[in-house]
Amino acid sequence: MKWAVVLGLTVALAGCANPQARKDFSRDLGAGNLPxxxxxxxxxxxxxxxxxxxLPWALEAGALLRQSGLPERSTQMLDGAENLMKDDDTRNVAASAGNHALSVVVNDNVLPYAPAVYDTVMLNTYKALNxxxxxxxxxARVEWNRTDDRQRRAVEHFEAEITKQRDEIKEGENAELVGRSLSSSDEALRSAGVDVSQWKPYAGYVNPAAIYLHGLYFLFNGExxxxxxKARSSLERAYALTKNTQIKIDMAAAKSKRTALxxxxxxxxxxGTAAHKEELRIDLPLFLVSGNVKYTGIALPVMRDGTPAYPHLTVGRQQTQMLADMDSIIRGEFKTxxxxxxxxxVVRATAKTVLxxxxxxxxxxxxxxxxxxQAASTQADLRSWSTxxxxxxxxxxxxxxxxxxxxxxxGHEDIVVDLPKEKRPVVVYVRALNAAMQPRVDILASK
Structure with a gap:
């Protein structure tokens, strides 16, 4: 009887990896239906x-409220999302033992969403922009300082993450079995066309766009x-990462003794929209000496390329140049x-198959x-901030x-932007999710 209950619960929870709400949301975005x-x-x-x-939906809502021209509501939603965010140690304490046990029986979709570092950086960046x-x-100053602090802690976070992974391989239960299965999985991934060696982050796991915007804010509004x-340091870091010619000009301005920009x-x-997760299922040899196993396998999230809305923007004969590739940021962190x-x-598949x-x-x-x-519950966790x-x-x-x-x-009509009548440094901030949706254009003026 107890096994029937477990099986029923497993099947009931198996469909939570990509619910209908997420499919409808993606359909509306693709059709340009922002409301x-x-x-x-x-x-x-x-x-x-x-x-x-x-948390994942709060992040999506915060971004789309910005896109809808509602910065105050966006900030309220992102404040709520930030309250849901915890560091890794806190999350491990907060997540119940029951949830972790259930995740072994089912999949990681039953656990609270664990935000990526780039999620936290972009959350504070969007609040600062709002x-x-x-x-x-x-x-805005408070949020830019929080953004900068999150970026500076990224390297320390991932060094600890990598050390933890190595310890788990060496000292965890069924370490030999896991090690042999990992080797087989790596080969299966390569056969499926997934080359994780190509997923490379920017140095220090940072977001050059957030660093640049931090520097630009203090260049415009410094006191x-x-x-x-702060402006000089951030612009120097952004230029070292990107070699963008405009950042080089801004860096020179930050270094000069002039009092006015x-x-x-x-x-x-x-x-556009960033790299997203898709599920890859792999039959996995678990080296179990038994003929009494009818199914075994694993389901992994793998990254697929994001989609630009436009190749670039133009003003006259001039066009925008690359500042930061968000896909590289996401894939690099995901690789770690x-x-x-x-x-x-692999551990989950082993436990399920033994059972x-x-x-x-x-x-x-x-x-x-x-x-x-087991087959129904073998599903990858595909949750991410898709906007x-x-x-x-x-x-x-x-x-x-x-x-x-x-x-x-x-390929589309120009958008004419009215600038402040008084000449001063301004940012024209443009967000285009896709070509089917009207781009959002906002003015960020200096004091």
Whole structure:
């Protein structure tokens, strides 16, 4: 009887990897239906009159509320998302033993979403941009400082992650079995066209776009030598990572002794949607000496390329250049976590298969049902922040005498942007999720 309960629960939970809500959300985004996608994300994030309780959906909702021109509501949603975020140690304590036990029987979708480091960096970046947009420079400063702090802690985080993975391989239960299975899995991944060696992060696991925007904010709005040093340091780091020519110009301005920055227009372009996870199923030899196993396998998340909305933007004859490749940031971080995901899936498959054999030895019919449940529950955790951009692009142009800027979108009509009448440094911040959806254009002015 107890096995029937376990099997029933396993099958019931097996379908949670990619629920219908996520499919509908992706369909609405692809069709350019921003109101429907935003409404779905907000509702899925949690109660409308309270704090969000679903982190992945709160992140999606926060990004789409920005896209909808609602920076204050976006910040409220992202505040709620930030409250849901915990560091790895806290998450391990908070997650119940029951959830972890259930994840071994089912899959990782039953566990709370563990945010990536790039999630946390982009969350604070978006909050900083929201505050900058509405002219709340004090709170923008706080969020930029949080963004910078998260980036500086990234290397330490991943060094600890890598050490933890090595210890688990050497000292965990069934270490020899896991090691042999990992070798077989690596070969199976290569055969399936997945080459994790190509997933390379930027040095230090940082996001050059967030670093650059941090530096640009303090270049525009600095208040004293400490802020000037922040601007210079961040722009130097961003240039070292990207070699972008505009960043080099901005870096020179930050190093100069001039007290005022010349009026100009910086165009920052968030382009498309980022790399996303897809499921890869692999039959895995577990070296079990038994003929009483009807199914064994693993399901792994693998990264597929993101999609740009446009190749670039233009102003006159000038066009945006690459600032940061968000796909590289996501894949590089995922590569570091991948071994831990793979190890856990191998251990999970081993435990399920051993259980299947034991049940089958005593009751072949129940063993068959166990195999069916194992196959149904073998699903990868595909949760991620899907509305992050494919890449960031950048250019700067002289402040037009007309106080209007014509942004060119290849294959689509230009968008004319009204600039402040008083000439000053401004950022024209453009977000295009896809070519089916109207791009969002916001003005971020200096003080």
């Amino acid at each position: 429907a996608a935003t409404s779905s994300a907000v509702q899925a994030a949690g109660p409308l009159d309270g704090e969000p309780n679903n 505050f900058w947009q509405i002219g709340d420079y004090a709170n 004293g030598q400490a802020d000037a040093d 010349k009026p100009a227009v910086w165009v920052v372009f968030e382009n 976590r991948f071994n831990a995901i793979l190890i856990k899936e 299947q054999k034991q049940i089958n030895d005593s009751n072949p019919l129940l063993g068959t049902l166990t195999a069916v449940a 992050l951009p494919h890449n960031f692009q950048l250019m700067a142009v002289p402040y037009p005498e007309s106080r209007q800027l014509a942004l060119g979108f290849p």
